[in-house]
Amino acid sequence: MAKILITDDEPKIREMIRKYAQYEGFDVTEAADGMEAVELCTERNFDLVIMDIMMPNLDGFSAVKEIRRIRPQIAVIMLSALGEEYDKVHGFDLGVDDYVVKPFSGKELMMRIHAILKRVNPQASASEVYTINGMVIDCSARTVHIDGVRVNLSPKEYELLVYLVRNTGIALTREQILQTVWGYDFFGDDRTLDTHIKLLRKNLGEYSRYIVTLRGVGYRFEKES
Amino acid sequence: MAKILITDDEPKIREMIRKYAQYEGFDVTEAADGMEAVELCTERNFDLVIMDIMMPNLDGFSAVKEIRRIRPQIAVIMLSALGEEYDKVHGFDLGVDDYVVKPFSGKELMMRIHAILKRVNPQASASEVYTINGMVIDCSARTVHIDGVRVNLSPKEYELLVYLVRNTGIALTREQILQTVWGYDFFGDDRTLDTHIKLLRKNLGEYSRYIVTLRGVGYRFEKES
DNA sequence: TCTGAAAATTCAGATTATCTTCAGGTAATC
């Protein structure tokens, strides 16, 4: 998994980011200021650096400039307090990959990290492949093959399948599924999910037997037997 | 692109090799025997000579000896009929780069040509060349050939194609594509990408089938099937 | 600096794939 260096002089912020990043499976290291970040980057390589701007010893911009000299490939996300518009431009001039304004949500930051790592190295995020007997789901290609034959799924069908498979053996309520696959703001008809399950089952052919209806609850993707 | 001289007394074989080589974008010249090959090499330079052994007027080995005197740098691939073991050794003694036994497949020969050119001219080896069936993308020359014919792509079209091809088999979101091909600071119309995809598809002709639309996601360059 | 052609972008309408809804049917549960 990708190696990330978090640079901020506030331990609380570092901790918050670290928790989120570790939850997502990243290999996380912390630095308390720009100087420490530069030292760490000299010693070993990171895929991405999260860098605050205002810091003692060495500010974020100078640190990034130095780090880029050593590791031109490294991805950089700058953090800064609200309203420092000049910094934004300055940051992008330096070739910074993204820019996040404090206060930010952990989720948002993670999404940006994923987006950047994907952009920089799409193959690296190519590892997710689920194999259920003769059914192969390749998340990087966004394809589903059954016995070697490609199955065309609509976006909703695909996402629904991946969500179910990722939670193989776990009962998922209708609400959970709708919230995850459709989003928090879905207030549509209660039969929408039924219909998509139906379409998905149709497309999966005999593999539809893995999608089990839990009456009064929702659905579950069966473990291989 | 590399200049190749095909030397064989059988027109059919010359033609077969020429077709393959032109598909790959090589600059191809033909010679019907060793004598003609030597003459051509005196007149102008080639990067690689494909040389049959058994030929009228001047056999392959004598021709290579002569050509090497004029052009010591030239790379040589010898062709010979099955089972002439002695020739093999003899060929390598002469400093021949590779040795292909008839009958051979065009694809195999092309692979060997690429390998040798890479070895002989390492700076050219830094150049990426992608071959998708009869479509050849040469990143160092910034050219695209389809069935041997040069296709003129605009800069954006070319970069778009290369980004897609470099990530063959991987689903790329519109955002990823825009960020990589257009740059992080592109906030333009959402239909810009569509239009360029359209133009690219038009220029790629039947090869446009490799660029598949992923509704709600983006695009993907298909793996060869 | 000006000019013209090529390229990039924008725009709006057409075209689809996809999503949602609905109504009637079916199966499970009590």
Add this chain to the structure above:
DNA sequence: GATTACCTGAAGATAATCTGAATTTTCAGA
């Protein structure tokens, strides 16, 4: 047998993409 929850097929609504054409931008050459 009544009730509830789910399944199904059809059809209209929606939203994403494609397309052609107009407009703007870029850049090489005069």
